[in-house]
Amino acid sequence: MLWVKTLHLLGVMGWMAGIFYLPRLLVNLAEAHAAGEPVARLQGMAVRLFRFCLGLGVVALAAGLWLWLVDGVGGAWLHWKLAFVAALIVYYLYCGWHVFEMAAGRFPRSGVFYRVLNEGALVLIVPILIFAVVKIG
Secondary structure (H helix, E strand, C coil), X not given: CHHHHHHHHHHHHXXXXXXXXXXXXXXXXXXXXXXXXXXXXXXXXXXXXHHHHHHHHHHHHHHHHHHXXXXXXXXXXXXXXXXXXXXXXXXXXXXXXXXXXXHCCCCCCCHHHHHHHCCHHHHHHHHHHHHHHXXXX
């Protein structure tokens, strides 16, 4: 089971790296477009990062599900953690929607919007870590 836990943690770390960097790319895309600079390279980077990290997220979720089903871990803390994980998945998919909007040449939001959006991952990951480590609730 420790190998599965290791796989879960590696998947989570990779997915989170993408979650933290993806909104920064959106900021750069929006600001470069507003300044009239070329954005094709940033568009490609954002799409590739989203797709790559999607795979890591699937690895993290599959390994986490395996740990949950095989080990039978439970408690109120796990329900709260999973609720925040679900919110983090929605956040990631929402960022992905913006990535593909911009890849299609549509830039509906300003850089300021994406700077605020960038903070969403931190707001969601802190409670996940607290519930996973401290197991409160």
